[in-house]
Amino acid sequence: MLIVIALLTGLLFGFGLLLSGMVNPAKVQGFLDIAGQWDPSLAFVMGGAIGVGLVFFTLAKKRDTTLATHEPMRLPGNNSLDRRLILGSVAFGAGWGIAGICPGPALVALGAGSLQVIAFVIAMLAGMALFSLLQRKH
C-alpha cells in the first residue's frame, strides 16, 4: 500500500513541478533575480502548494493514525532553530541560485536528459552520501 501511495504521489508531485515551471532553471533564476526583470511566478507556486497543503496537513495533524497505512501519525516534531539548519539552508540556497534547480526538479529534469542536470544530480548525490558518511563517523 505504502509503495503504491509513494509511487502515485511522486508522479503527481513530478507533474506539478513540470506544470509549475520549477523544472526550468531560467525561470527559477528569474524569480531569484529581484534586482533585474523579476518573474514572480514561483511565489504563486508556493502559494498554490501551501494553500492546498494546509488543508491536508491540518487534517493529518488531527489524526492519531495515518489514513491508508494505519500507522501511528508521526509528523516531524523537531523545533530547534540551530546553526545546522541555517548554515545548511544558506549553502542550499547558494547552490539553488547557481544552478536554478533544487532536488525535486533536478530528478524530474533527468528525464529530459541534459548533461548539466546529470552533473548536478551526481554531485548532489555525492554531497548527500558525504553527509551520511560524516554523520556515521560522529
Added chain:
Amino acid sequence: MQIDLINFTPWSALAGGALIGLAGGLLALLSGRIAGISGIVGGLFDGRPAADRNWRIAFVAGLLAAPLLWQLVAPLPAIQQVAGIPAMMIAGLLVGLGTRYANGCTSGHGVCGLSRLSLRSLVAVLSFMGAGFVTVFIIRHVLA
C-alpha cells in the same frame, strides 16, 4: 524592481503548485511520510531497513516517470539551463550537503513544513531564499 510580464505565468504556477501541495498533502495524510525530496533521497544513504527504503525508491520512481508520461500527452515545457557543467557540480554538492544538514529543501521545508506551520521550516525557507537572492544578485549584477 521591474516585473517581467513576458515570462510571468501565474496560472500554470498556481495550478502546478496546487498539484505539488496535493501530492505532499496526500502522502502525509495517507501514510504520515513527508514529501521532502532531499530527505527521501538522502535517507537512501543512511543504511535504513528495506521497509523504510522501498517507499523512497517508489516516490523517486514516480518523479522520474513524470516527464516520460507527460510526453505521451504533451511536449515537455521549456527547460533552459543557466550554468555550465563545472558550476552545476559545485551547485549540486552545495545542495546535497546543505539540504541534509538543514534537514530539508524547497519541498520538505518549503511546501510541507510551511503547510504544517512549522517555525523551523519558516527559518529554513527564509535562509535559503535569502541565500538564493544574494547568489543570483552576485552572478547577474556583480560578476556579469
